[in-house]
């Protein structure tokens with residue numbers, strides 16, 4: 117349609133010059149008032165005049181109307197022509213002039229008709245306007261609105277002139293640029309012709325609505341209200357009788373030349389102003405409608421009692437990243453509902469922690485020990501600082517773990533009880549070997565849950581420590597800190613300061629120094645148990661040793677009292693104390709259990725212990741030597757030393773094997789020695805007596821070592837000087853004695869250790885071996901406990917504990933073969949230890 121319209125307009129454009137040539141008759145006609153009804157402009161319908169850009173369809177739809185208008189106009193013209201004859205006007209002198217004027221007007225009309233005909237013919241011939249019949253038959257030209265039957269009557273060629281006239285008139289107006297004033301003058305005339313038939317109802321409705329809109333925007337409130345009341349009437353204008361003219365006084369009908377865009381702009385601004393002036397709708401209407409859920413009714417009894425009620429809707433679906441973001445089911449603290457995970461829970465169970473606010477072990481205001489001076493750092497006191505620096509032997513270790521495995525149980529640093537940090541481990545948060553770092557964060561965060569322990573008052577063991585949270589297996593709990601003092605200082609305090617104390621807080625630390633936690637951390641209040649739930653370990657953190665209490669392999673539950681095995685060495689008879697741990701396997705005393713029941717020490721009662729009876733005074737005078745423990749327990753020194761090695765359960769079997777080997781070797785040596793001695797008797801009777809007596813007196817280790825050494829010498833020197841060999845067997849030097857004892861006990865002094873390392877054995881001790889040594893040493897580590905001298909609680913290196921073979925040549929450089937034998941036994945023991953530890957971890961998991 118629009119294409120056709122444009123074609124019409126473009127084709128009409130060249131005809132404009134011709135049209136302008138007929139300007140004169142039109143002007144003449146416009147001046148003639150009675151002839152105004154005959155002009156094509158007056159014959160235009162409102163619809164076509166309102167819309168300058170109206171489609172051709174509308175124009176075609178209004179074709180019949182225009183034709184009728186033209187007919188009516190012609191009839192009116194004829195009536196006008198006849199009017200003078202019918203009128204009652206007096207025939208005056210000017211009647212002739214009037215007749216002349218009519219004749220002139222007739223001529224002008226005929227000239228007008230002639231000019232229109234000429235224009236039409238020129239248009240047809242020059243611009244090839246489409247034939248009206250063709251247009252009428254063209255389906256595409258069918259108007260949108262229904263056309264009455266009368267309007268679909270075939271249009272003859274005689275009816276074409278009105279259409280052409282209108283088109284020409286339209287273009288002539290454009291060309292001449294008629295002003296708006298003239299248009300406005302003609303508009304009331306058009307409006308007055310209420311009898312004109314409208315082309316379509318739709319156009320009328322649209323027009324009426326448009327008028328109403330403009331009216332409502334332009335008029336005031338009151339008039340707008342009036343217009344609203346007439347809205348219905350206006351909308352039904354097409355149904356009104358044609359004789360009724362629209363309310364032109366109130367709403368002047370806009371013409372084709374009327375500045376509609378301007379009015380529209382005004383109306384838009386007014387609409388926006390009106391919208392602003394109108395009260396905004398309440399905000400509540402904008403609120404999104406949230407679905408309401410029924411309030412959850414929580415159980416008052418049963419498994420899930422105590423869960424906090426929540427109004428949030430149940431979430432059955434979790435995002436894939438919920439585990440990463442920490443909102444997933446893996447990180448839920450509450451138990452899932454049984455319908456979601458009931459069967460799985462029943463089958464596999466699930467660990468959970470009671471929130472601290474649900475289970476708070478003790479209310480605040482617990483009795484605190486008055487004498488406790490707290491410190492959470494190790495403080496060197498006296499000569500300890502200078503001696504520590506002098507003896508400082510930093511062992512650095514670099515972790516080889518990667519991100520995939522992290523620093524798990526296979527971490528080399530972990531084996532060696534070295535804490536990983538940024539200096540020796542390239543892992544960050546993935547590292548699982550930073551216990552003291554975790555403890556630091558917890559302590560810094562503060563609060564009962566982070567610190568996790570508190571002092572309690574027990575019924576029969578003084579103060580103790582209780583957990584107010586749960587701890588995972590092997591998780592660090594609290595550090596054992598205090599004053600680092602030398603052995604000399606420790607003995608001085610024992611004699612002078614703590615002589616009347618019932619409790620002592622001394623623990624062997626490192627480099628022959630002691631931690632005195634009389635002024636120390638809360639860990640000093642942790643009591644002993646023969647079946648503990650924690651253990652005390654020494655770790656090297658940033659090159660410095662530190663002691664800390666760790667959870668056992670089964671972890672610690674909230675509210676449990678913390679305990680560890682003191683491996684107590686009472687040092688003297690008067691210090692042997694009854695154990696009240698209550699465990700099934702309680703040893704009865706705070707110390708190692710004697711082998712024979714008869715040999716169990718007579719537990720000194722607290723009342724009698726402090727009473728200064730002559731007997732106790734006598735015993736006290738005789739104490740102070742290393743033999744004190746063996747005298748107390750009634751066992752031989754060899755047995756006592758065995759028990760020292762048997763303390764940690766995890767390496768019990770390993771040490772048993774080692775000691776068994778040592779005993780076997782000793783027995784063999786004794787046999788060989790006896791044989792040798794008998795041989796010597798045959799050769800020399802005086803020497804025979806001496807050689808027979810010797811082995812029965814000495815301790816097993818001494819005999820063993822001595823015999824081994826003397827056997828070779830005897831075999832070689834027997835023919836020459838058997839007495840020499842026996843004397844060597846009888847009287848080993850003091851240094852040899854010390855080395856042999858240390859080798860047999862596994863408590864080789866540091867000097868010996870370094871000497872062995874300096875020996876040219878050809879064996880290099882790698883980190884793994886070192887790890888095992890350290891692990892065994894720590895497993896054997898002994899808490900000084902109360903009234904224990906550091907000298908008696910020296911850490912026995914497992915390497916030395918396994919050194920019966922090494923005792924074969926005390927003080928001498930071992931041959932590579934012997935060293936290999938020692939290494940194999942060490943390896944075997946180490947393997948056993950590793951197996952034991954792994955088994956324990958597996959069982960804990």
Ligand SMILES: C[S@@+](CC[C@H](N)C(=O)[O-])C[C@H]1O[C@@H](n2cnc3c(N)ncnc32)[C@H](O)[C@@H]1O
Pocket residue numbers: 576577578579580618619620621640641642643644645693694695696697706901902
């Ligand atoms: C390091 S303190 C422990 C804290 C101590 N209970 C307190 O009140 O300060 C060690 C002392 O606690 C007592 N003790 C610890 N464990 C014990 C136990 N299982 N049976 C009896 N007394 C124990 C002993 O008197 C021991 O000398």
